[in-house]
Amino acid sequence: MVTQARHPFDPISPEEIKLAVRILEAAFPGVELRYKRIDLNEPIKNDVLPYIEAERLRRPLPSPPARLLYTLFHRLDTGAFYKAVLNADKRTIVYAKELPREVQGPIDPDEITEIEELCMRHPAVLAEIEKLQLPAGVAVCNDPWMYGTDNETESRRLFQCFMYLVEVDHPQNNHYSLPCKFSPVFDGLTHELVRMDYLPGGPDSETTQTQPWKPVKAIQYTHDLLDEPVRTDLKPYIVQQPEGPSYTADGNSIYWQKWRFRLGFNIREGLVLYNITYDNRNVFYRLAVSEMTVPYGDPRAPYHRKQAFDVGDTGFGMNANQLSLGCDCLGHIKYFDGYRNDCKGNPVQLKNVICMHEQDNGLQHKHTNYRTGAATVVRNRQLVLQMICTVANYEYIFAYIFDQAGNVELEVRATGILSTVPFDNENGQTHMFSFRIDPAIDGFKNTVYYEDSVPMPEDDSNPWLVGYTTESTVMNKASTANTSVDRNRVFKIRNDTINNPITYKPVAYKLQTAPSQMLLVNKNALGYRRAEFATKPIWVTKYQDDELYAAGEFTNQSRRAEGVETWVQRKDNTENEDVVLWHTFGLTHNPRIEDFPVMPMERVSVMLKPDGFFTKNPALDVPQSTQTFNKSTLHPETSGACCSPSARSGSGKAKLYKRID
Amino acid sequence: MVTQARHPFDPISPEEIKLAVRILEAAFPGVELRYKRIDLNEPIKNDVLPYIEAERLRRPLPSPPARLLYTLFHRLDTGAFYKAVLNADKRTIVYAKELPREVQGPIDPDEITEIEELCMRHPAVLAEIEKLQLPAGVAVCNDPWMYGTDNETESRRLFQCFMYLVEVDHPQNNHYSLPCKFSPVFDGLTHELVRMDYLPGGPDSETTQTQPWKPVKAIQYTHDLLDEPVRTDLKPYIVQQPEGPSYTADGNSIYWQKWRFRLGFNIREGLVLYNITYDNRNVFYRLAVSEMTVPYGDPRAPYHRKQAFDVGDTGFGMNANQLSLGCDCLGHIKYFDGYRNDCKGNPVQLKNVICMHEQDNGLQHKHTNYRTGAATVVRNRQLVLQMICTVANYEYIFAYIFDQAGNVELEVRATGILSTVPFDNENGQTHMFSFRIDPAIDGFKNTVYYEDSVPMPEDDSNPWLVGYTTESTVMNKASTANTSVDRNRVFKIRNDTINNPITYKPVAYKLQTAPSQMLLVNKNALGYRRAEFATKPIWVTKYQDDELYAAGEFTNQSRRAEGVETWVQRKDNTENEDVVLWHTFGLTHNPRIEDFPVMPMERVSVMLKPDGFFTKNPALDVPQSTQTFNKSTLHPETSGACCSPSARSGSGKAKLYKRID
Incomplete structure (x- = not known):
């Protein structure tokens, strides 16, 4: 059993x-x-x-x-x-x-607890705390960080503890608002104090010894602790699905509006989607956010080592929030649990780590026949699979969004609290995500190519100089490519063996990229070699088992990546093959004052869209949007309606105004 | 009175x-x-x-x-x-x-009706129709188009009628599916037939005489006429606001969540926003989509002249749909009417041309304290002002979206029916919008600058080669600029005379651009000179009354623009001045088979975001997201819940799994 x-x-x-x-x-x-x-x-x-x-x-x-x-x-x-x-x-x-001595496994929750507690007990740390001469009600806490890398010889398992002051009267006091200037480094295996770092507070790396704390109020984010009252003029907004949702879930097998897929979950990537089909046709074998890296752009030691790999160093599944009804999702919600192990090998339930619900996203298509005034309107219903990850101070919200026109969107929202440093605001960071797309466009052998839109030449084919055309480039070997706004470059995945019966061209999906600034780290820096996936927006590799993670299997204190940058060097044939498309995108985040103390979300999204996969708009058969179905409410007129004869004089021409040109 | x-x-x-x-x-x-x-x-x-x-x-x-x-x-x-x-x-x-003879005014609805009817009566057109030998139940109709421009001497007011076959048994038969190969050109003033064009059907401009029609079924988009049944598995999704909406409208003055603005409407631009303030601070004087152009990339005559200016040639207000409850908007809706004149000078009511409602856009900010498991969650409530314009075959959906974190988004959705041509699919088009931003960042004199993120040099300031910094460039004279993904270029509008009390830097908003491919028309083509606004993504001018439209006041059959490209040449001082920022963005649309017969919407959006305007996250005081307020529904478990002892064994560690690294 x-x-x-x-x-x-x-x-x-x-x-x-x-x-x-x-x-x-x-x-x-x-x-x-x-x-x-x-x-x-x-x-x-x-x-x-x-x-x-x-x-x-x-x-x-x-x-x-x-x-x-x-x-x-x-x-x-x-x-x-x-x-x-x-x-x-x-x-x-x-x-x-x-595994070799220099390989560090990811950080696990029990280990973090251990380091956190070790730090708070250590005499050297207690001595620093003593110097702060803290008043009653103010304590010290610490966030152990992955140590990062700045040389090729370090093989100890290290943790840098960033220290904060925290008032103890509320479970949501914002300790990130009160960073301390000392930062011990511990060996995670021997539990020895390796070094006490002092953090720079000025433009250079100069540091000072710990001084008595000059009390200052923390900037709070939670409602109980705000100085100002919360708004009272926000009225409830309730989503009801009296007949239930349009999805069904049989275990982890999900059906919704011709889509079918299996929901996966693992500790490293968290939410994973498998075997995505539409109307029983294969579309994708597997979709996941395979890695992300957040190099901080602060050149001052020890901040130069702050470069989190939130998938490989810790794990989105590990850090996924327990979601709650009515808070993280609105409407009719189904939750999914996950499991992890603890250090003794016991299973630990991760409750409600993924939620699923439908949402309305405005109009999907509309056309009004201007001669008759008759309109066809179809709304854009979506299915959302969401996971929210707390990585110490920061939050990422991941959502896969399916619609009825064959589109799959990956939306990432960045929120949470910025990693703070003493005295001045944190320098910026880039948040670089690797979206791993294992396609199955009507089968498991596919080809990636890109199509640019370019002006036609100035010749007889283009006498009025208005023509443009497209240029296609097949990525027939494992390789990389750049995005190009100026050429409107679009990446497509096609199945060379199956033609669309209407266009007679291979069936295909396209990737609507999020063209982003790539890694700002110098190419001679270790941080560059550790995260080469973040130096190019597009990578194509030939599928191999165990090649799942863009920066390689072991990223914690890695000296270089063993991921896509290595696999492309095989220069495998990738034409009509089992290919994987990796898209690096992200956010360059130069903090605003509006991002404190907790950051309004920054949104970035990429989309997979059919492009010659269907024979026509696949949402044509979505029912007409009607008031009978949607039951909207008309706002009552508070002022006298305009009933002058002149206003009425137009009503006889009600249809005419729809005539357009 | x-x-x-x-x-x-x-x-x-x-x-x-x-x-x-x-x-x-x-x-x-x-x-x-x-x-x-x-x-x-x-x-x-x-x-x-x-x-x-x-x-x-x-x-x-x-x-x-x-x-x-x-x-x-x-x-x-x-x-x-x-x-x-x-x-x-x-x-x-x-x-x-x-006005000079060569100036053509915009097209108006009465005129279109006139031309349409004239065309259907004209003996030359009737002769062509005769040759088609149409069966009963199939008629001919025509869409008169703005003629466009291909020379500098034409001063007649011309219309090119594109002819279609249409079945007559339903008010939404798709005539665009059955284009004819003849296309008469009429003088709009003399009503003379100028020329009968024959449309090319092959790769070059070669044409043939009208032949008897070989019956073929139209590809229909409306539900009544579809071959397949509509989906039956979509369940209702109802938005309820039992306490009413959070907005109030006093005439055209709108209040919502610290925002206040006046809603404007005119025939040319349609929806306009005036005097936008937040918490009683000035933010924007006026926002509008000032122009758009759609040059078709087809080099074959007469398609080379297809270049619509949907603001200047016709008008978004003129073409705005009469919106209806439960169809175009979901929730608690307020509608606004507009008025236009007819050719006799009578007022004509344009009913429900703008709708206003709230929507929920997922999470705005969240942070979970991993030590205590306590979370602060705030949802992203938005106010939407929407207008939908039908420009003959095509639809544009414009929405201004306000949120509680000080952001204003302009979202454009393109949908409707592609302009079709005989035999083969339409060549692509670019849809280029000009968003005119007349800022008032805490006052009416502002400065536009841009900020790039760039790696720090390889010197002592950057010993670990990870640092990056920002470079600012002030646009102190009327001028243009490019977007830059590689430098993460961000455009900002600041008030040099008012410093943020926390940052001590001038208060500012930033424009989150939509970096887009610019006009693909050759710079020696008339279509380029008519639409120079679409050749650069950013324009800054000094405000002058009557400088509202990016391609100038009269675009219909224009030979060159008299808009931003002219005004920047004054090289006015634009530092700490009454400035206007114009952002050109758009879509290069290479049609997919999925875009037929009606196109799933393509979405593009730009956003105005505070950047040092507030002293902290302005959404901090939005109430916590709770089930009491949101009233979500838990999906019932259909299969047996997992109740094994091992699953329970984790529950004692409910908090621990939230510990993260």
Whole structure:
């Protein structure tokens, strides 16, 4: 009864976490293990394809692919760090390997708690706190940060603790408003204090010793602690679905408006979508935000090492918020849970980490026949899958948004609290995301190309000099490309073997990119080599199992990436092949005063749109938008309506004004 | 009782239209006039500022500025075309001038009807129709188009009629699906047939004579005429505001969440916003979409002349749809009417041409304290002002969206039916909009500058090579600028005389541009000179009355623009001056098969965001998002909930999983 049948794309279950522990304990008898990660290992793609194709075609199912589990753990006797992949069906170890000393695994919650508590107990830290001469009601707390990298030899597992003052009378006091000027660095394994850093407060890296604190009020963000009253003129806005939502969920299998997909969840990427089909046609095999990096642009030590990889160093799944009804989502909501392990190998439930609901997004299409005044109006109903991640001070809100016209949007909102430093505001950061698109446009072999719009030449073909045309470039080898606003460059994914019956051209989807400033880090800096994925907006690689993460498997204190920048160098054929398209996009965030103490969201989005995939507008059959269905409310007229004869004189021409030119 | 007191920014009233006619008839006794346009003339800015400042400061109101009316008309005795500006208070003509012969006024609805009917009666057209040998139930109709320009000498007022077949059994038969290959050109004044064009159907401009029609079914878009059934699995989604909306409207004065502004409407631009303040601080004097141009990229005659200026040639106000409850907008809706004149000078009511409602746009800010699990969540409520314009085949949806964090967004959606041509799909078009921003950042003298994010040099200031910094460039003379994704260029508008009390820097707003491909027309083409505004994304000019339209006052058959490209050449000082910022953005639209027969909307948006205007996040005082307020619904679990002991084992650590790294 331990391992019930699970779909290949289902997230890990608590039983499977416990199974993994039993398998590993049997393999390391008498050795105490500290578990860092126990999660689903992606199924071998070639093994899973026959299974999902049989599902799609409603044929008898073949055996599912081997259910593999991914584990990272330390032997506490030797300190060695291991990766092992397990076969949950056979209850065996597929392979286990000791990783090189310089490889640091991701940070886990138990470890963070440990470091946080260690820091607060350490005599050197207590001595600094003593110097602050804090009044009653003010305490010190710390956020342990991934240490980052500034040399190629460091192999200790390090944490830099950023220290803050916090008033203790409310659970939402804003400690980020009161940063301290000392910052201890600890060895995460030996628990030794490596160094006490003092933080610069001026334009250069000069620092000073800890002085008695001159009391200053924290700038608060939570309503209880605001000086001003909250607004009272906001009226309720309620979404009702009296007949229920238009989606159905059978476990993690979701159906909505001709879309069908499987919802995945893992500790590293959080929300993942698998096997996306529309009207039973394959569209995408897998979509996920594969990595992100946030290099801070502050040149002063120790800030130069602040470069978080929020997927690889920690994990969006790990950091996903427990969402609550009526707060994080509006309307008719379904929630999904996840599971992680703790350091002892126990399963920990992550409740409500993903929410699903519908939303109305205004009009999808409209046309008014000006001769008759008759209009066809279709609204844009959407399905939203949302996850919110808190990475210490900062929040990212990820949403996949499906619509009825065949579009899939990835929307990212950045909010939360800026990482502050003593005395002056934080220098800017770039937030660089890697959206990994594993396409399946009517099949699993696809080709990526880009199309530019360019003026026609000044010749006989263009006598009036107004013509423009398109130029296509096929990315037939694993390679990179730039976006181009000036050429209106559009990236497309096509299936060379299937022609659209109307256009006679290969069926395709296009990627509507978010052209963004790339990494501002100098190419000779370690931070550049660690995050090469963020130096080009477009990467195309040939699919290989285990190539999921743009900056490689182990990013914490990495010295260089082993991700897309490495895989493109194989120069694999990527024409009519199992290809993966990686899009790097992001935000350059130069903080505004309006971003304090908590930041109004900055939104960035990319979209996947059919382009020759269907034979016409796929939303044509969405019902007409009517008052019977939508039940809107007319605002009552408060002032006297205009009833002068002249106003009425126009009404006989009610249709005429719709005549247009 | 004819002219009641109206606010300087109120749209024209039917009484004022009639007043204008009386003034002009008195001035041209015995002469029959054909009225093309009677509308509000913008008040003189220097005269209106004391008035609106007194309103804002709640001081006694000075006399309002002169109420001016803008009129265009023909003398039917001489054919001369006049512009006259009238003073409605004094019932006098401020000036009236006969315009040069080559100046063509905009197209008006009565004229379009005239041409359309003339075309259908003309023997040459009837002869072509005869050749088609149409079966019963199929008729011919035509869309008269602005003729465009391909030489510098044409001074006739011309219309090119594009002919279509249409089945007559339904008011929404899609005639654009069945274009004909003949296209007569008429003189709009003499009503003479100028030429019968035959449209090319192949790659070059070669044409053929009209042949008997080979029946083919139209591709329909309206639900009644679709072959397939409409979807039945879309469930109602109802927005309720049981306590009413959060906005109040006193005439055209709107209040919402610290925002206050006056809603304007005119025939040319349609929706205009005036005197936008936040918390009683000036932000913008006037916002409007000042022009747009749609050059088609098809080099074949006569398509080379297809270049619509949908503001100047016709008018968004003229073409605005009569919106209806539950169809075009969802929720609690207030509608606003407008008025236009007909050719006889009668007022014509344009009912429900603007709608206003609130919407929920997900989260505005959130932060979870990972130590305590306590979260502050604020949703993003928005106020939307919407107008939908039908320009023959095509639709544009314009929305100004206000939020609670001080942002104003202009969203444009393009939908409707593509302009089709015989045999093959239409070549692409670019849709270029000019957003005219007349700022008033804490006062009416402002400065525009741009800020780039650039890597720091490789020197001692940047030892780890990770630093970046910003570079500012002040646009201190009337001039243009490019957007730059690679430098993350941000345009800002500041008030040099007022410092933010926290940052000690001038208060400012920024323009979040939509970097777009500019005009693809060759610079030696007439279409380039007519639309120079669309060749650069950013223009800064010094304010002058009557400089409202990016491509100039008269665009119909214009030979060159007299707009921003002319005004920047004055090289006026624009530092700490009354400046206007013009942003050109758009869509390059290479049609997809999914855009037929009616196009799923393409969305493009630009945003004005505070950047050092406030002292902190202005949405801090928006109430916490709660279930009590939002009343969301939990999706019932259909399958057995997971109640295994292991699942429960995690619940004791409910807080711990929120610890993050």
